[in-house]
Amino acid sequence: MPPFKVEATQRLLRVRLVRIGSGLNGGTLIYLEDLGRAQSEAQQIKLAAMGRLTASIAHEVRNPLSAINQAAQLLEEDRVVAPEGQRLLSMIRNNAKRIDRIVGEVLQLNRRDRQQPEVISYNEFMHSLVDEIAQAEGVPPGGVLIQDAKDLLVIFDRGHLNQIVWNLVRNAWQHCQKKDASIRIVIRPGYMGDAVICEIADDGPGIPAELRGQIFEPFFTTRPGGTGLGLYIARELTDANGAALELLPKGPGANFRMTLKRAVDPALK
Numbered sequence: 001m002p003p004f005k006v007e008a009t010q011r012l013l014r015v016r017l018v019r020i021g022s023g024l025n026g027g028t029l030i031y032l033e034d035l036g037r038a039q040s041e042a043q044q045i046k047l048a049a050m051g052r053l054t055a056s057i058a059h060e061v062r063n064p065l066s067a068i069n070q071a072a073q074l075l076e077e078d079r080v081v082a083p084e085g086q087r088l089l090s091m092i093r094n095n096a097k098r099i100d101r102i103v104g105e106v107l108q109l110n111r112r113d114r115q116q117p118e119v120i121s122y123n124e125f126m127h128s129l130v131d132e133i134a135q136a137e138g139v140p141p142g143g144v145l146i147q148d149a150k151d152l153l154v155i156f157d158r159g160h161l162n163q164i165v166w167n168l169v170r171n172a173w174q175h176c177q178k179k180d181a182s183i184r185i186v187i188r189p190g191y192m193g194d195a196v197i198c199e200i201a202d203d204g205p206g207i208p209a210e211l212r213g214q215i216f217e218p219f220f221t222t223r224p225g226g227t228g229l230g231l232y233i234a235r236e237l238t239d240a241n242g243a244a245l246e247l248l249p250k251g252p253g254a255n256f257r258m259t260l261k262r263a264v265d266p267a268l269k
Helices: 036-078 083-111 122-137 158-175 230-240
Strands: 012-020 027-034 117-121 144-147 153-157 183-189 195-202 244-247 255-261
Touching: 036 083, 117 122, 117 158, 122 144, 122 158, 122 183, 122 195, 153 158, 153 255, 158 183, 158 195, 158 230, 230 244
Parallel strands: 144 183
Antiparallel strands: 012 027, 117 153, 183 195, 195 255, 244 255
């Protein structure tokens, strides 16, 4: 039988059927094989090649991009552009920023295997980061509601966690109804006690069933102007830290779950 993908976790599985015995005493053994390791090895090869490519892109693209930005800034400061030309300068600056953001997001993949894990107070981290995101993305007070459990510590690379949560919250805000508590973040201990679960949900239209299997693929986007790298990078950085990121089937909006390694509180040792 051909491999199939589990929708909730995007794991690739293969089923093998083996006949044993014959007649009334016969039967069939069913083997369910997780192809995740093969997937991971293929992904590592792809990332290594992409890392070499993106390093070259960063140098070749960002140098002329810096010159474009500087030229636009000088034209604006010297006031040599007629008022009707200001719109064109604005287009230059905005598109230059977009190109720089795309290059920056692609370069995040190079950090996948350079994680520096540390013990992080997840609740404190989340509140501080969401305040920063709200200011940068124009989210009004009350737009994000955090329901947390106290004293939860996780082991994670701080820079990676910052990037993952920023991508998820920014995505949620772009698709939600932009009301009070349109984005809900729930933090709680995992069922086995050795994990911390964080769910980030919005009240938007959700992700169509036919697209759910593609949202973690690179360069896949349904939003005009989007790079299609945010969720892909979030999944890659999560995997690099031994955690998991999945899209839950429940709605009505999009609901993402992160499962992170829980750290032991030194005070309890």
